[in-house]
Amino acid sequence: MKKPARVFSEVIKHLFKKPATCGYPFEKAHIYPNFRGRIAFESDKCIGCQMCVRVCPAKAIEIPLSAEQPAAPAPVEGQPPVAAKKKFDCIMKLDHCVYCAQCVEVCPKKALIMTQDFELASVDKKQLRRHYK
Amino acid sequence: MSKITIPLGPQHPALKEPENFMLVLEGEQITGATVNLGYNHRGMEKAAENRTYIQNLYLIERVCGICSHSHTTTYITNVEELAKCETPKRALAIRTLFAELERVHSHLLWLGVAGYEMGFETLFMYTWRDREQVLDCLEMLSGNRVHYSINTIGGVRRDISAEQKAGVIKRIDYLIERTNYYIKLALEEPTVAARTANVGKLPPEVAIERGAVGPTARASGIARDVRKDEPYLIYNELDFKLITHNTNDVFGRLVVRALELVESYKMIKEVLNNLPEGPIAVKVPMRIAPGECVNHYEAPRGEDIHYLKANGTDKPERLKVRAPTLANLQSVAYMMEGGWLADVPLVIAAIDPCMSCTDRAVVWDPKKGRKQVYGWEELRKLSIEQYKRRGVDFTRL
Ligand code: SF4
Ligand code: SF4
Numbered sequence: 001m002k003k004p005a006r007v008f009s010e011v012i013k014h015l016f017k018k019p020a021t022c023g024y025p026f027e028k029a030h031i032y033p034n035f036r037g038r039i040a041f042e043s044d045k046c047i048g049c050q051m052c053v054r055v056c057p058a059k060a061i062e063i064p065l066s067a068e069q070p071a072a073p074a075p076v077e078g079q080p081p082v083a084a085k086k087k088f089d090c091i092m093k094l095d096h097c098v099y100c101a102q103c104v105e106v107c108p109k110k111a112l113i114m115t116q117d118f119e120l121a122s123v124d125k126k127q128l129r130r131h132y133k
Numbered sequence: 134m135s136k137i138t139i140p141l142g143p144q145h146p147a148l149k150e151p152e153n154f155m156l157v158l159e160g161e162q163i164t165g166a167t168v169n170l171g172y173n174h175r176g177m178e179k180a181a182e183n184r185t186y187i188q189n190l191y192l193i194e195r196v197c198g199i200c201s202h203s204h205t206t207t208y209i210t211n212v213e214e215l216a217k218c219e220t221p222k223r224a225l226a227i228r229t230l231f232a233e234l235e236r237v238h239s240h241l242l243w244l245g246v247a248g249y250e251m252g253f254e255t256l257f258m259y260t261w262r263d264r265e266q267v268l269d270c271l272e273m274l275s276g277n278r279v280h281y282s283i284n285t286i287g288g289v290r291r292d293i294s295a296e297q298k299a300g301v302i303k304r305i306d307y308l309i310e311r312t313n314y315y316i317k318l319a320l321e322e323p324t325v326a327a328r329t330a331n332v333g334k335l336p337p338e339v340a341i342e343r344g345a346v347g348p349t350a351r352a353s354g355i356a357r358d359v360r361k362d363e364p365y366l367i368y369n370e371l372d373f374k375l376i377t378h379n380t381n382d383v384f385g386r387l388v389v390r391a392l393e394l395v396e397s398y399k400m401i402k403e404v405l406n407n408l409p410e411g412p413i414a415v416k417v418p419m420r421i422a423p424g425e426c427v428n429h430y431e432a433p434r435g436e437d438i439h440y441l442k443a444n445g446t447d448k449p450e451r452l453k454v455r456a457p458t459l460a461n462l463q464s465v466a467y468m469m470e471g472g473w474l475a476d477v478p479l480v481i482a483a484i485d486p487c488m489s490c491t492d493r494a495v496v497w498d499p500k501k502g503r504k505q506v507y508g509w510e511e512l513r514k515l516s517i518e519q520y521k522r523r524g525v526d527f528t529r530l
Contacts, residue, residue, distance in 0.1 A: 006322040007255055010314075020262045034276035034291065057188035100191045100282050105290070 031116050036101045038117040041090035041132040045111035048088045052103035052112060060096035061103055063088050066133065094120050095128040136164065143172040147250075147478035154465075154481070158474060166469040168462050181452040186212055186286060186421060189449065194280050196454060199242065202228075202235045203432035204439075204454065205284045210365065211426040211441035212286055218417045222367075222409040224288035229366040230404045231275070231283050233397045234301075237308065238267045239433035240390045240397075243485045244315065247387060250479045251328040256318070263311045266304040273300055288414025298405050309398050316391045329384040333468040333480035336381055343463040347435020348393065349484045351377045352385035359431035371400050383483045419447045432457055434485050458486045 022029065031037075043066070052061050065088060072084035090112075104112045122128060136159050143151035151172035157165035177196055181189050193208045194201045206228055213220055241264040248256030268278045274297055275281035283289050319325050335345065340353040350357050354377050360368040361375050376392045378385035421443040429438045435457030444450040461484040468480050517527050 003321050004323050006318055010259075011255060020265070032273045032276065034273065036276045036282075055185070055187055057184060057191040098191055098195075098280075099277075100280075101276075102187065102191070105285075 029118075031118070033116075035116055035118070036099045037115045038094065038099075038120055038130075039092055039097065039101070039103060040113045040115050041092070042111050042113065043087060043089065043133060045109045046088045046090070047109055047111075048086055049108065051106050051108065055102050055106045057100065057102065058096045058098045060093045060098070062091040064091065065089070090132040092130045092132065093128065094130060095125075135159075141477060148481070149246075150486070152486070154469070154477070156469065156474070156477070161474050163469050163472055163474060163477070166466045168466050170459075170462070178452050178454065181449060183448065185419065185447045186449065187419075189452070190284060190286070191280075191282065193452075193454075194282060197456070198279050199239050200235065200432045200434065200437065200456075201280050202231045202283065203430055203437050206232065206366070207428050207430040207437055207439040208441070208452070209284050209286060210428045210430070211439055212421060212443075213417070214426050214428070215421050215424045215441065215443050216286070216417050217422075218287050218415060221288055221412045221415060223292075223411045224413050225366050226404050226408050227289045227291075227293060227413065228284065229368065229371070230293075230401060231271070231281060232366065233400045233404070234267055234271055234274075235281075236397050236433045237394055237401070238264055238271065239485070240394050241267065243390055243433075243482075244387070246482050246485075247329075247383075247479070250482045251325065253322075253324055253328070256315070256325075259311075260315065263308060266308055270301045270304050273297055285414060287417040288412070290414070292413050293405075293408065298408075301405060302402060305398050305401055309395070312391065312394045312398070316388075316395075319387055319391060325387070326384060329387060329479070330380070330382060332383045332476050333472060333483055334381050335464055335468050339467055340381075340464060343467060344460050345435075345464045346457050346460045347431070347433070348386055348389045349435065349461050349464060351375070352389045353381045354379040357436075359429050359436050363429070365428070365430060367404070371403055373400055383479055386483045420445060421447070421449075434458060435460060458484065461486070 039061070046063065048063055048065070050063055053063055065086060067089075069087055070084055073082050075081045101114050104114050120128075136157055138155055138157050141154040141156055142148045143153045153169040153172065155167045155169065156163050177192060181192055184192060189208065190205055193204050196204045241260050245257040245260040245264065248254065248260065271281055272278045274293060275283045275291060283291060335349070335353050337353045337355055340350050340355055345353065345355070346357070356375050356377050358375050359365070360373075373396045376389050376396065378388050380388075423443055423445040425440070425442045427438065427440045429436050431437075437457055438455040440451070440453040440455075441449055442451040465481060465484055465486075468483075469477060472480060520527050
């Protein structure tokens with residue numbers, strides 16, 4: 001059965017409803033806990049295995065040796081000297097990263113952390129290359 | 134009346150993606166149409182050969198924004214088959230859940246686009262608002278709205294909690310109510326019928342001859358659906374109807390998609406209520422044993438085929454993607470012929486085209502520095518020769 005203007009009553013009803021859109025950026029956007037945002041790095045946990053670099057599909061992550069290395073622990077009398085733990089930095093190219101979090105999943109030491117940070121756009125290209133120390 | 138040929142696209146307000154259609158017009162009527170591909174070629178298959186299987190997951194996901202789960206699932210089924218890996222049941226169920234959520238999101242998107250092309254923008258606004266509900270479900274479960282990245286080799290990456298399940302079911306209930314309203318609207322509103330009935334006719338014989346797939350074929354009365362014909366994931370355990378329609382036009386395609394939505398809701402609930410217990414992933418070695426594999430999958434737009442050749446390293450030797458839109462484009466040329474110029478956007482939109490999936494047959498000859506796009510006749514000739522060398526004769530086909 002054909003009824004012209006079948007949608008009319010629905011349209012009228014919608015006039016009195018709240019808008020379906022949210023007022024971002026004036027209102028905060030709702031983020032689910034599973035969300036994959038910017039990847040953060042904890043240098044003291046990293047062992048420099050480069051697993052994250054190898055799995056990254058976008059070549060967005062680099063793990064170079066830090067410029068300043070911690071001194072070796074003071075030698076204990078009667079024991080062989082212990083080598084200093086190497087320290088690593090992390091360079092994240094936010095413009096390359098596709099936020100898949102594969103690096104977080106593969107890291108054996110949980111040195112990479114997924115944050116909920118998503119407002120990463122910038123007009124300054126330097127801002128897109130984060131150097132975590 | 135004299136004939137003129139006009140190009141539609143690659144840049145045209147009616148097209149969402151760059152593609153070119155050459156239309157031969159006699160007045161307002163179309164007497165011939167050819168489709169020219171190649172404006173969206175990104176070299177993904179070649180790129181896949183330089184990446185490991187794990188990295189490829191995220192590349193293949195980006196073949197298409199809307200069928201991202203379809204492409205990865207087909208790819209991963211190939212990889213898992215070659216690696217002889219036993220994917221846990223729970224992982225398969227979660228993949229099925231995502232596949233159906235994706236179908237819901239794609240079909241609702243299409244309903245909106247179709248409304249827009251018909252000039253029924255109210256429908257466009259409402260369906261796209263409701264589509265947010267299913268995108269919320271996907272975001273809640275996987276973390277992302279579009280590229281869910283839920284698949285990993287050997288299983289899935291994220292489990293589903295009881296709380297998430299309740300959230301999805303709540304949203305699906307809302308969508309069921311809305312979809313029933315849209316179905317009623319589509320059947321009763323004279324504007325919809327006037328704009329879509331008898332537009333873009335595709336008789337069943339032609340649909341078979343031109344290899345139409347998915348809702349386009351089903352709207353011509355052809356009961357063809359990979360989920361029924363050769364069940365993958367856990368589709369053989371699910372209870373759903375294969376929807377067909379026999380009007381062979383855009384209206385039929387609309388009805389098929391709308392009714393498929395209802396089936397998808399049913400399946401989503403069924404999967405969620407019967408999630409098998411157990412692990413969600415198993416470990417698979419980085420290197421995959423040499424071999425070849427082909428798999429197909431019912432994407433929202435039709436049958437998606439992936440071919441994968443492994444050579445024993447951690448990178449594939451060859452990957453080939455046959456996206457559903459490529460299969461349907463042959464039918465589009467037929468559907469446009471004899472129709473009116475004003476119907477072209479609607480007819481093209483009716484197969485739910487996804488050009489970014491489709492564009493991948495361009496040949497680059499580095500020695501001569503020449504680029505050549507192969508036409509249908511040449512490709513046919515080449516493939517017949519290729520098979521002759523293997524001892525199969527396809528000349529008569
Ligand atoms: S999130 Fe993905 S793309 Fe980004 S650095 Fe990690 S692995 Fe690379
Ligand atoms: S995988 Fe983890 S431990 Fe290894 S280099 Fe990367 S951040 Fe460091």
